[in-house]
Amino acid sequence: MSTTTGQRPMRADARRNYERLLAEAKVSFREHGADASLEEIARRAGVGIGTLYRHFPTRLALQEAVYRDEMDQLAAKAYELAETAPPEEGLAAWILTISEYACRKRGLTQTLKAVIDLHSETFIRCHEDIERAAGTVLTRAQEAGTARPDLRPRDVLRLAHALSVASERAPEDTELLLSFIMDGLRPRP
Amino acid sequence: MSTTTGQRPMRADARRNYERLLAEAKVSFREHGADASLEEIARRAGVGIGTLYRHFPTRLALQEAVYRDEMDQLAAKAYELAETAPPEEGLAAWILTISEYACRKRGLTQTLKAVIDLHSETFIRCHEDIERAAGTVLTRAQEAGTARPDLRPRDVLRLAHALSVASERAPEDTELLLSFIMDGLRPRP
DNA sequence: TGCCAACCGGAGGCTACCTCCGTATTGTTG
DNA sequence: CAACAATACGGAGGTAGCCTCCGGTTGGCA
Numbered sequence: 001m002s003t004t005t006g007q008r009p010m011r012a013d014a015r016r017n018y019e020r021l022l023a024e025a026k027v028s029f030r031e032h033g034a035d036a037s038l039e040e041i042a043r044r045a046g047v048g049i050g051t052l053y054r055h056f057p058t059r060l061a062l063q064e065a066v067y068r069d070e071m072d073q074l075a076a077k078a079y080e081l082a083e084t085a086p087p088e089e090g091l092a093a094w095i096l097t098i099s100e101y102a103c104r105k106r107g108l109t110q111t112l113k114a115v116i117d118l119h120s121e122t123f124i125r126c127h128e129d130i131e132r133a134a135g136t137v138l139t140r141a142q143e144a145g146t147a148r149p150d151l152r153p154r155d156v157l158r159l160a161h162a163l164s165v166a167s168e169r170a171p172e173d174t175e176l177l178l179s180f181i182m183d184g185l186r187p188r189p
Numbered sequence: 190m191s192t193t194t195g196q197r198p199m200r201a202d203a204r205r206n207y208e209r210l211l212a213e214a215k216v217s218f219r220e221h222g223a224d225a226s227l228e229e230i231a232r233r234a235g236v237g238i239g240t241l242y243r244h245f246p247t248r249l250a251l252q253e254a255v256y257r258d259e260m261d262q263l264a265a266k267a268y269e270l271a272e273t274a275p276p277e278e279g280l281a282a283w284i285l286t287i288s289e290y291a292c293r294k295r296g297l298t299q300t301l302k303a304v305i306d307l308h309s310e311t312f313i314r315c316h317e318d319i320e321r322a323a324g325t326v327l328t329r330a331q332e333a334g335t336a337r338p339d340l341r342p343r344d345v346l347r348l349a350h351a352l353s354v355a356s357e358r359a360p361e362d363t364e365l366l367l368s369f370i371m372d373g374l375r376p377r378p
Numbered sequence: 379t380g381c382c383a384a385c386c387g388g389a390g391g392c393t394a395c396c397t398c399c400g401t402a403t404t405g406t407t408g
Numbered sequence: 409c410a411a412c413a414a415t416a417c418g419g420a421g422g423t424a425g426c427c428t429c430c431g432g433t434t435g436g437c438a
Contacts, residue, residue: 011404014416039394048418053396071315078322087333091345092371094326096363098349103357130260133267137283144276156280160287168292174285182281200384200435228425237387242427379438386433395424402417408410 018055020045026066030104034063074101130157141185148187159185207244209234215255219293223252263290319346330374337376348374 010018024045028036038059042052056062077097081090134153141147159181167174199207213234217225227248231241245251266286270279323342330336348370356363 011415013403017417037394038396042418049394049396050398050418051416054416059395068315071319075318075322078326082325082329087330088335088371091326091330091336091374092367094323095345095349095352095370096367098346099353099356099363102350102353106353106357129264133264134283136271137267137280140271141276141280146277147280156284157287160284161291163284164288164291164295167288168295174288178281178285181284182277185280202435203385206386226425227427238425238427239387239429240385243385246427248426381438382436384433384435387431389430390428391426392428393424393426395422397421399420400418402415404413404415406414407412 014055017045017047017051021047021052021055021062022065022069025062026069029063029066034059038062070101074098145187147185151185203244206234206236206240210236210241210244210251211254211258214251215258218252218255223248227251259290263287334376336374340374 009015021041024041025036028041028044038052039049041062042049045052052062056065074097078094081094084090085093131153134156138147138151138153138156142149142151163174163177163181166177198204210230213230214225217230217233227241228238230251231238234241241251245254263286267283270283273279274282320342323345327336327340327342327345331338331340352363352366352370355366
């Protein structure tokens with residue numbers, strides 16, 4: 001636990017507030033995501049905003065503390081099961097615990113996903129446009145006999161994406177990689 | 190283009206401001222990510238904040254417009270190449286264009302990644318803790334002869350993760366899935 | 379030129395961020 | 409148990425961003 005500075009133990013009131021803040025932060029982050037209002041967390045913990053900032057100088061510090069606490073809980077559950085449950089049952093129970101935790105975490109992002117999905121027609125439209133554009137360049141190369149006839153526009157896009165990933169760390173090799181790709185696109189003689 | 194309402198064409202000043210906003214938004218989002226200040230975008234475009242909100246009622250609307258514009262540019266490049274460059278060269282050039290765009294986009298997130306990496310010791314520590322915890326439950330099951338001896342703690346964690354993914358849409362099947370997993374963990378007779 | 383619909387700008391009310399310092403609480407020592 | 413550091417608290421206050429609303433301005437058309 002990081003409720004001690006590594007030196008003297010925290011004063012009683014300090015420790016109490018630290019724990020309240022952590023508990024409220026956990027709830028708020030769950031409800032509103034990583035952008036939850038720090039002032040509201042302090043408010044709900046019945047604590048001044050200054051106190052929050054003293055214990056957690058940074059939003060990231062608070063997020064880390066919450067994360068760390070959740071991990072501690074999962075670990076504690078394992079040790080508890082190892083002592084109280086029959087071996088196989090214990091293992092199964094713990095796997096279930098972890099799985100549920102992961103589900104809950106993933107659920108969080110779905111609020112954001114819903115917003116994006118709502119507007120996804122834009123993305124669909126854009127994708128269609130780009131495929132059409134890819135089609136014109138590709139068709140022309142195919143008609144000139146320099147590209148395999150079975151290539152589809154989406155293949156071109158995927159290759160471009162692959163190239164961007166491959167050449168990210170070594171931009172000086174981009175040209176070489178591109179030449180490999182272009183070789184691969186040519187019809188077999 | 191969405192610079193028309195689908196009805197009458199925009200007034201000259203409206204169109205001018207729309208385009209300035211779009212240009213500045215592109216720069217700001219590139220520099221500061223999706224959380225860039227809308228007021229600063231308006232300021233840099235030399236336009237009142239009200240004007241920004243009239244054209245783009247929502248942060249998402251502005252982001253979508255920027256995205257759409259970038260896609261239009263990529264598509265335009267394809268049509269241009271199809272008319273001016275030899276077929277094969279045109280195809281290669283376009284693949285390169287797309288690849289570079291994807292690289293630039295990916296570079297954006299690295300600012301955020303740097304922050305996270307900086308604090309990644311926390312995550313490493315947590316991961317170690319959890320593996321240790323997994324170890325205790327697993328070892329016990331192995332000693333009791335109900336789990337294969339070649340299982341490692343990380344395998345347990347991965348299975349738990351897989352279970353969470355698999356059971357997300359059908360929580361009622363979780364128990365059944367778990368029983369499959371547990372069967373798989375048992376030593377071969 | 380004159381008119382009106384379309385458009386502009388930014389003040390204003392709100393919330394959140396983060397800092398700073400006077401005040402209050404704790405626990406330790408005589 | 410009293411008194412005093414050391415420690416911790418709280419929230420005012422200055423800044424900035426969000427978004428709305430409306431009096432004033434401008435462009436385009438007759």
